[in-house]
Amino acid sequence: MDILALNCGSSSVKYQLFDWKKKEVIAKGMVERVTIGDSFIIHEVPGRETYREEYECPTHEVAIHLIIKMLADTKHGVVKDIQQISAVGHRVVHGGEKFTRSVLIDDAVLEAIKEVQHLAPLHNPPNISGIEAAKSVLPQVPHIAIFDTAFHQTMPKAAYTYPLPLEWYEKYGVRRYGFHGTSHLYVSKRAAVLLGKAPKDCNIITMHIGNGVSHSAIKGGVSVDTSMGLTPLEGAVMGTRCGDIDPAIPAFIMEKENLGPKQIDSILNKKSGVLGITGHYTDRRDVIEGAENGDERCQLALEIEAYRLKKYIGSYAAAVGGIDAVVFTAGVGEMGWQIREKTLEGLEFMGIHLDKEKNRNTMTRKRESVITRPDSPVKVFVIPTDEELVFTEDVVAILEGTYADHMNFRYSFASSEFQRK
Numbered sequence: 001m002d003i004l005a006l007n008c009g010s011s012s013v014k015y016q017l018f019d020w021k022k023k024e025v026i027a028k029g030m031v032e033r034v035t036i037g038d039s040f041i042i043h044e045v046p047g048r049e050t051y052r053e054e055y056e057c058p059t060h061e062v063a064i065h066l067i068i069k070m071l072a073d074t075k076h077g078v079v080k081d082i083q084q085i086s087a088v089g090h091r092v093v094h095g096g097e098k099f100t101r102s103v104l105i106d107d108a109v110l111e112a113i114k115e116v117q118h119l120a121p122l123h124n125p126p127n128i129s130g131i132e133a134a135k136s137v138l139p140q141v142p143h144i145a146i147f148d149t150a151f152h153q154t155m156p157k158a159a160y161t162y163p164l165p166l167e168w169y170e171k172y173g174v175r176r177y178g179f180h181g182t183s184h185l186y187v188s189k190r191a192a193v194l195l196g197k198a199p200k201d202c203n204i205i206t207m208h209i210g211n212g213v214s215h216s217a218i219k220g221g222v223s224v225d226t227s228m229g230l231t232p233l234e235g236a237v238m239g240t241r242c243g244d245i246d247p248a249i250p251a252f253i254m255e256k257e258n259l260g261p262k263q264i265d266s267i268l269n270k271k272s273g274v275l276g277i278t279g280h281y282t283d284r285r286d287v288i289e290g291a292e293n294g295d296e297r298c299q300l301a302l303e304i305e306a307y308r309l310k311k312y313i314g315s316y317a318a319a320v321g322g323i324d325a326v327v328f329t330a331g332v333g334e335m336g337w338q339i340r341e342k343t344l345e346g347l348e349f350m351g352i353h354l355d356k357e358k359n360r361n362t363m364t365r366k367r368e369s370v371i372t373r374p375d376s377p378v379k380v381f382v383i384p385t386d387e388e389l390v391f392t393e394d395v396v397a398i399l400e401g402t403y404a405d406h407m408n409f410r411y412s413f414a415s416s417e418f419q420r421k
Contacts (some may be wrong), residue, residue, distance in 0.1 A: 075122040110128070
């Protein structure tokens with residue numbers, strides 16, 4: 001049984017084909033510049049050279065046709081017939097309050113996803129386009145929706161309700177939802193294994209740090225708070241997003257610079273964060289290199305990011321009543337030892353005793369590591385995330401009728417016998 005995972009963005013489609021019997025990825029890739037011209041596909045198969053092909057994709061449907069064509073191609077493909085694809089899992093960024101776990105997509109589910117697309121206008125429309133396109137190309141197989149927001153639906157009202165007119169929540173759904181749910185789910189389950197405990201016995205802070213950044217406070221194995229809010233703009237400093245700021249600032253700058261709502265929204269989402277501070281960079285590798293070479297703006301960007309990360313660790317530790325572990329994941333979390341070191345500096349009073357040598361030697365996307373000393377009461381792990389494996393296991397379980405919410409469903413990676421391929 002081969003499971004295809006699709007992640008449709010506004011101008012890209014990421015894909016991965018997973019052989020469930022062998023428990024391994026057999027192909028993955030991305031179609032870039034969908035709908036905007038000069039599009040191309042990058043196709044990767046283990047043991048082969050990466051293949052790139054220019055192919056115009058004016059719509060997501062054309063892009064998905066291209067992916068299916070590539071997977072079954074006689075030279076570059078990995079399946080003899082598309083009938084080998086048993087199901088498709090779709091990443092859906094925003095499920096609102098309607099979805100607390102992954103679901104089989106039927107007409108009612110698709111309509112419900114459309115009803116909340118105003119909550120994620122940059123993300124849900126391309127997700128919907130991808131679902132409709134894939135159902136058109138592969139009408140004979142089940143399609144499953146996996147929601148970024150589902151993992152965080154365990155938050156209590158006090159955590160997800162904003163101190164705004166309550167009518168805004170009742171009329172428009174204005175509340176905290178949170179994102180990166182599959183990543184937080186995966187690494188929190190793996191952290192529980194590394195602690196030698198059941199998830200229900202763990203209090204963990206998970207820190208997903210990439211271009212997008214979000215954190216989750218996990219108490220007794222479930223999310224009780226998370227840093228992103230109604231949209232992915234709230235929370236930590238990110239590559240191009242500002243994160244937490246004084247809400248009066250946008251109105252102030254709109255008046256001073258004579259900007260409209262769409263312009264200020266674009267600045268906060270696309271020209272702020274690390275890019276706004278440095279003036280040049282979003283990639284933390286560039287920022288670190290600049291800081292080491294004496295660029296004061298890069299040095300400031302690192303200090304700001306680490307300081308904000310440190311504050312989230314402190315506040316979330318208070319929220320859950322003490323922690324067993326902190327987890328760093330995603331590109332920066334897994335590779336950026338400098339940011340981890342700056343973030344954890346001075347947290348010995350919390351029981352976090354960093355092993356600097358271990359931390360500096362941990363720069364990998366393939367291995368789970370502990371970067372605290374053996375006598376550290378609170379452990380700090382670096383755990384490479386695997387959102388696609390969550391996708392795949394949800395899809396298979398739904399097909400087999402064994403699926404339940406994440407506290408009652410036994411993921412393979414929640415076992416001490418699990419080995420990452």
